[in-house]
Amino acid sequence: MKQSISYMCRGTLFMLLYVFLMPFFLINVQAGTVLEPPQATVSGTVTDTSGNPLAGVNLVVESKNIGTISDFDGSFSINAGPTDVIIFSMVGFKSLTVPIAGREEVIVQLEEDVTVLKEVVLNAGYYTVSEREHTGNIEKVTAVDIEKQPISNPLVALQGRMAGVEVQQTSGLPGAKFNIKIRGRNSIRSDANEPLYIVDGVPYSSTSLGEGQASLALSSGAISPLNNINPMDIESIEVLKDADATAIYGSRGANGVVLITTKRGKTGETRVEINLLTGMGKVSRTLDLMGTSDYLAMRREAFANDGVENYPANAHDINGNWDQGRETDWQKLFFGRTSYLTNAQVSVSGGDVRTRFLVSGNYHGQTSVFPGDHKNDKVTFSANIGHKGMDDRLSLQLSTSFTTNRNNLPGDGLLVQQAYFVPPNGPEPYTEDGSLNWENSTWTNPLVGFERKYESNASTLIGNLTLGYELTKDLTLKTNLGYTENHLREINTNPHTRYDPVYGAGPENSSVLHNQGKRTSWILEPQLDYKVVFGDVTLGALVGATFQEQKGDRLSQYGFGFTSNKLIENLSAASRLSLLADEEQQYRYQALYGRVNLGLMDRYFLNLTGRRDGSSRFGPNKRFGNFGAIGAAWLFSEEGIVQKVPYLSFGKIRASYGTSGSDQIGDYQYLDTYSMGSDQYQGVLGIYPTRLFNPDYNWEENRKWELSMDLGWFHDRVFISGSYYNNRSSNQLVGIPLPATTGFSSINGNLEATVENRGWELELSTVNARSERFQWTSSFNLTLPKNLLVSFPNLEESTYANQLVVGESLNSVKLYQWNGVDTETGLHTFEDFNGDGTISSLNDRSIIKNLDPKFYGGLSNHVSLGRFELDCLFQFTKQSGLNFLSRAAPPGVMANQPKVVLQRWQQVGDVTDFQRFSSGTPDTYRAFQLYQQSTAVATDASFIRLQNISVSYQLASRPTEGFSCDLFLRGQNLFTWTNYLGTDPEARNPLAVPSLRMLSIGTRLNF
Incomplete structure (x- = not known):
């Protein structure tokens, strides 16, 4: 009965799918086609050589359109005739061809194939290639690793897992932005180094629609659009x-390309999978700040050093106005709460060899560590349908996803800073009635930021349809159609209750910021794919075109003055309005591209690629550009003489050279533009020119070359890959200085400045142990990057004169040379390079400190023992950074300090790293200002982090009933080993919320 109901449900579902896809079916119906009915049902089991059942093995009846997959216990049944042949295949095992020979039961054992490079398929965007044959450098992370991390942004899954890919978390708040650099920073402009994101063949913009003034709590100034992609999908x-x-x-690939492929349905019985996860997290690190006793002692010593005996009236912390016995851990109060995580996903999948489907729904919710009801809620629905025609000529793949995201994290960038600076004996922040405590106007309550209300509501729709038709055996016509739509609405209120009532602030002083934006994009890409084999020669050719259009609009308004705070969210109730932004943008892009791949004797491979691009972002004289590359690989382990090398199972040398470009400059940058002024003439608001027209404005160009070697030993149980790369980016888009007589300081244009990225990448994977019940594998990657500004004509005359140095990294800073604390005066001292007796920025700020990582990488391990599985990932980086003191207040003023400054100068002759305490005299203040821009604050920010650990146990497995249940425990960002003076060595930003340490528990059910 249960089985009958299952068949009825499947039949109904397939009927609906068939009706939906009927137009496509009609294309493929051949008149007079008669399907030969099956002659018998053949059943059996599939196991490995140790007798363990294999689930998910693909079975196809040769020369017929019949197929299935093995069940959880390795069993299968398939319709086949007595003279038919069945092909068994599965990734990680050698394919096996088995004749039926009149049998009704077939028992099959598959032999493990340690060398599975032929089976591992890499997605290169417009084509796929096996890892064995690829000539380019492509890194891959699969769902197996992604699902083991309790994350909301897919970029987190890349941290520590890929050589040459540096992913940096900017804040511990849910939804915050991640910075990613693929083989370094190519552009002088800091906002032009994002890679190209492609989701199921559709370009996906990583630029936020948010208003920076509205969501400053996220440190990066906006919520990441990538947060709207569900990692579980x-x-x-x-x-x-x-x-x-x-x-x-x-022109879009200069900074690398990130290809995200969502899950597809699999053939077999209709399956339901439920994933449930709940967890909690807290900030991983806090600063070791002074308690009340140390703080008050610092303040008293500061006034004593300054010769002040009677404390001033505004020194409320020590003059008796505040309770000197009170002590508050402000870090705990501001971001010491527990963040709770809930993730639930349900997916239904199934199908046959012709039609496969997958439908899923996901809820992801996470609260913040701030006080109050702040959280990030995300709901995602996705669907995927794949179909092949009856004669295998027509293919169709449809994928869609829709995500809504609500985030109400407080929009005040000073929140975190207050947690470090407020004196520990500060007053109670709230009165008994719950209102803000102003303590007789003796302070600005640090929690005023939580009086503001921030809320964003975002939605993302991604749709892709790929149609393919086999014109001949060797020629296939494909068309890719994609559409994305993003919406964002933000509101940030600023009620008058943020101000001390003694100053008479009322609703007329309240304000609100409204921001709303929309972005739509469509893409159409027809292509022809040709593949043919001539003896030992394999030829593949691909030609195609791209037509893309993106439109966006954004309206940001500021309202001020209300009769009541109850009306504060209503702009029409404001007494006056201010327009922050009213933008409409359109971007059009067209291209022709082609690829020729040649393989000889299954060991020599050559790949030629070319593309001609046209972009609306450039001047009329430079709208089009040409880009191309050549890649070659030699599989030398297939040579007869090399095959005699002991233990060598695989060897390949790869090399590539070519060009790509970057059009990440925003729209309309080449045009004359005007802005509204603040002055009026005869009651009319005037406008003024802000940008000059440049018809030759065009893309930056990136020339890349690489040499790599892959080696496999002991049947690939030890696999090593090493690469050397060199990228040179020229034709840099910068502001070119103009004479003052033109009325403009610069014009947007291309400058023959050159940036170089070079480095070494090493990857090692090993199978340390493998038996029937126990397996242990490891993976290690290491990157040694080098960034360099090779040339910059007339740098001294440009706006970058104080930021960049030829021969140094783009991520370098200019600092004063700190010479220690004067043993006589107790003040910081610095090197006077020109000997004029004055420390000045122009002449003495000349020490260059490189803040790029010297090396970074990761180490992961996977261990399975029976029903247990253990995965762990360590991430490490060797780097320098500016520590907390570069943003701190001078020690001795009315602001808390790290305990490390207690090792200060106290008397003549003291040798120490910290100057004397002071309440803020001009000489101590000036010395500390220079100190914050000196080599003293550029310290080691290296770290090793236990990024992820996952323990799972198969609680139940009943293959005959198609049921399994797994339990798992996961941890994210568990431990960090570092000497960095700050909260998070990864972000290196004292104003950011520290990254969270997350622990979660969950279950996966399949039935």
Whole structure:
């Protein structure tokens, strides 16, 4: 009965799918086609050589359109005739062809194939290639690793797992932005180094629609649009790095390409999978700040050093106005709460060899560590349908996803800073009635930021349809159609209750910021794919075109003055309005591209790629550009003489060279533009010119070359890959200085400045142990990058004169040379390089400190023992950074300090790293200002982090009933080992919320 109901449900579902896809079916119906009915039912089991059942093995009846997969216990049944042949295949095992020979039961054992590079398929965007044959540099992370991390942003899954890919978390708050650099920073402009994101063949913009003034709590100034992609829906993430892999994307691939592929349905019985996860997290690190006793002692010593005996009236912390016995841990109060995480996903999948489907729904909710009801809620619905025609000529793949995201994290960038600076004996923040405590107007209550209300509501729709039709055996016509739509609405209120009532602030002083934006994009990409084999020669050719359009609009308004705070969210109730932004943008892009791949004797491979791009973002004289690459690989382990090398199972040398470009400059940057002024003439608001027209404004160009070697030993149980890369970015888009007589300081244009990124990448994977019940594998990656500004004509005359130095990294800073604390005066001292007796920025701020990582990487391990599985990932970085003192207040003023400053100068002859305490005299203040821009605050920010750990146990498995249950425990950002003076060495930003340490528990049910 239960089985009958299951068949009825499947039949109904397939009927609906068939009706939906009927137009496509009609294309493929051949008149007079008669399907030969099956002659018998063949059943059996599939196991490995140790007798363990294998689930998910693909079975196909050769020369017929019949197929299935093995069940949880390895069993299968398939319709086949007595003379038919069944092909068994599964990733990680050698394929096996088995004749039926009249049997009704077939018992099959598959032999494990340690060398599975032929089976591992890499997605290169416009084409796929096996890892064995690829000529470009492509990194891949699969759902197996992504699902083991309790994350909301898919970029987190890349941390520590890929050589040459640096992912930096900017804040511990849910929804915050992640910075990603693929093989370094190519552009002088800091906002032009994002890679190209492709989701199921559709370009996805990583630029936020948010208003920076509205969401400053996220440190980065906006919520990341990538937060609207559900990691649980992702099948794989591929990162394209070298010229051979990125050149086919032309002007969009200079900074690398991130390809996100969502999950597809699988053939077999209709399956339901439920994933439930709940967890909690707290900030991983806090600063070791002074308690009340140390703080008050510092303040008293500061006034004593300044010769002040009677404390001033505004020194409320020590003059008796505040309770000197009170002590508050402000860090705990501001961001010491527990963040709670809930994630629930349900998916239904199934199908046959012709039609496969997957439908899923997901809820992801996470509260913040701030006081109050702040959280990030995300709901995602996705669907995927794949179909092949009866004669395998027509193929169709439809994928859609829709996400809504609500985030009400407080929009005040000073919140975190207050937690470090407020004196520990500060007053109670709230009165008994719950209102803000102003303590007789003796302070600005640090919790005023929580009086503001911030809320964002975002939605994202991504749709993609890929149609393919086999014109001949060797020629296939494909068309990719994609559409994305993003919406965002933000509101940030600023009620008058943020101000001390003694100053008479009322609702007329309240204000509100409204921001709303929309972005739509469509893409159409027809292509022809040709593949043919001539003996030992394999030829593949691909030609295609791209037509893309993106439109966006954003309206941001500021309302001020209300009769009541109850009306504060209503702009029409404001007494006056101010327009912050009213933007409409349109971007059009067209391209022709082609690829030719040649394989000889299954060991020599050549790949030629070319693309011609046209972009509306450039001047009329430079709208089009040409890009191309060549990649080659030699599988030398297939040579007869090399095959005699002991223990060597695989060897390949790869090389590539080519060009790609970057059009990440925003729209209309080449045009004359005007802005509204503040002055009026005869009651009319005037406008003034802000940008000059440049018809030759065009893309930056990136030339890349790479040399790599892959080696496999002991049947690939030890696999090593090493690469050397060199990227040079020229034709940099910067502001070119103009004479003052023109009325403009600069014009947007291309400058022959050159930036170089070079480095080494090493990857090692090992199978440490493997038996019937126990397996242990490891993976290690290491990157040694080098960034360099090779040339910059007339740098001294440009706006970058104080930021950049030829011959140094773009991520370098200019600092004063700190010479220690004067043993006589107790003040910081600095090197006077020109000997004029004055420390000045122009002449003496000349020490260059490189803040790029010297090396970074990760180490992961996977251990399975029976029903137990253990995964752990360590991430490490060797780098320098500016520590907390670069943003701190001078020690001795009315602000808390790290305990480390207690090792200060106290008397003549003291040798120490910290100057004397002072309440703020001009000489001590000036010395501390220079100190914050000196080599003293550029310290080691290296760290090793236990990024992720996952323990799972298969609680129940009943293959005959198609049921399984797994329990798992997961941890994220568990431990960090570092000497960095600050909360998070990864972000290196004292104003950011520290990253969270998350622990979660959950279950996965399959039935």
